[in-house]
Amino acid sequence: MTAPRPWFTHPTASKAFREGVRTRLGISPNHASFRVGVLRTHLLTALLAHSAARDLGVQAHVTVRWDDSDTLRSRDEHRDRLLHELRHVAQIPIEDPEEAFRQSQRGGRYRQALRRLDALRLLVTRRGVPCLDVAAVDRLMTAHGISPEALTASAAVNATTALSPEQSVVPLMRSDGRVLWHLATVVDDIEQRTTLIVRGTDKREATPIQVRLYWALAGGKHPPVHLFLPKLLEKDSVAPRVADLLEQGTRPSALRYFLAEPYLLSSQSTARSLHFFALVDQTRTVLPRHGDSLLDEWRLWSLDRKVSAVLxxxxxxxxxxxxxxxxxxxxxxxxxxxxxxxxxxxxxxxxxxxAEKIDYDSPPKQTEEAWLWLEAWSHGTTKGPPPHSVRWVLTGQQDGPEAMELLEVFPPSLVASRLASASQELSRSKAARNRSNVRSRPSSSSDSKSGSPTVRPVTATRTGA
Known part of the structure; x- marks a missing residue:
């Protein structure tokens, strides 16, 4: 049985990557934070590009493209935050983000492409909008000795895809003049000299359309290599975005590893760095075969705890x-x-x-003794080791480093304020316990033994003469 071969040794990839692996991350700036599945696709795109380039001895180039042609939803103010997540969470090395293509500013290039298609007699008009005539493209390719189906099949390296579009005509522009995705993507890929396109499996039906467009607009050149990845599904429409997970305390390194894990060679050595290029070294060259999966937040939290212990x-x-x-x-x-x-x-x-003020957990045992010990310590009159609860007085937490370790570095100027805050917290805790005891106290011994709800006696107060 023949052993599986690295995906980039596919004949199409070997030819396309001779001068480098060039890929792009298409980003729609319609929200200030990525969906988790979208960030995973971007991270895996960059990892696969750099892994292939390393093994082939060429350079990897990852650029950004802003899919902001929908001006009603796109917001310029979102771009910096999205770039921050790419750089600091996924740690993707992006080339010249300031020079990134913005589709909202490239209408002239797209109209020029439409004129070229029209000159080749590949356009028809339907309901007032220009559309690609698929049959006309196929006839032209066949006349040049190119099989449209074979070219489509050769572009999809790791998955089967439809070889012909479902539609006989494909709209390329909206009635309001805005260009549609198929045309904008292909024109940008040609100008950016893209050689690798990584997409979710839900985008496979676009391949036969864009392969034909690419061939027509690029003067008969072979289209880029296409890789298709299973989707990371979310349970509902309000699933957390990347910013939500970070706000909840997820480590960027844990999230980065969680997203890349199915495409890594084996369980990451817990002593290793989880930087982007450390993950590149672990990226599989033979792509795994698996289907779509749900975002497993429990698995992410568990991984986060493990990563935190060994990072x-x-x-x-x-x-x-x-x-x-x-x-x-x-x-x-x-x-x-x-x-x-x-x-x-x-x-x-x-x-x-x-901080001058901190939040406190519920007081642990021996807190009063710890408070007295710390007060004496602040005056230089303490004796013996500190009680464990000194940690709570200083930090508000029951868990943490040993009290003596804390005292070695804790700012002396904050000790007095911590003693005052802890004293107030102890008073509040005592008052709450007292109120609870009063509410639950039986009114008589018979009430406490009867098993029935405690009944408070009614006290009447006589007033007047």
Missing amino acids: TLDVAREELKERCPYSPSHIIAWVIRHYPRPLLQQVRLCRAFT
Whole structure:
């Protein structure tokens, strides 16, 4: 039995990638954050491009293209945030993002392409809009000795796709003059010299249309290599976006690994860095065969906890600094060395070293003894080791580094305010317990033993003469 071969050794890929692997990330700026499945497609596109380029000894080029022709939904203010997620969450090395194509500004190029198609007699008009005449394209290709079906089949490297479009005519422009996706994508790919297109499997039906358009507009050149990836499905329309997951405390490195995991050679060594190029080294050259899958948030949270415990110091420092930009470097370094926990817990501890006011968990046992010990310590009169609950007084958390370790780096100027805040929290906790005890106290011994609901006695107060 023949062993599976790397996807980039396919004859179409070998020829297309001789001078480099060029791909693009098509982004619609209609929201300030990516859907998780969309970011996964972008990350895998970049990983596959760099992995293939590394093994072939050529350069990889990843660019951005803004699919913003829908001016009613696209927003310029979203672009910076989306680029931030590409750079800092996926860590994709993007070339010249300031020079990225913006489809909303390329109407002239698309109209020029329409004129070329019209000159080749490949257009028909339906309901006032120009459409590609598929039969006319097929006749022209056949006249040049090219089989449209064979060319389509050769472009799809890892999946079967329809070899002919379902429609006999394909609209290329809206009635309001805005260009449609098929034409804009092909024109941009030709000008960007794209050699690799990575898409979800739901886009396979577009392949026979765009292969024909590419051949006609590129002067008979072979279309780019097409890879199709299963989709990461979301359970409902309100599924979390990338920004939501980050706000909930997911580490960028954990999310990055979670998205790439099915396409990595094996379970990532937990001691390794999870930077983009470390994942490139682990990317499979033989693509896995699997279907669409649901976003498994439970799996993501579990992976996040595991990653937090073993993350390399440089990655952990980078992620904590992103969330706590005003914390001193020595505090960030201390937290990641002494407290390898999920990011939100590290953020909370980091802020405990700098903030005047903090939130407190419920007081643990021996809190009063810890408070008295810390007060004595602040006056230099303490004796013996600190109780564990000193940690709660200082940070508001029951979990965390040992109390003595905290005291070695905790700012002395904040100790007095922590003692005052902890004292108030203890008073509130006592008052709450007392109120609870009063509400649950039986009115008599018979009430407490009867098994029936406690009945409070009614007290009448006589007033007047």
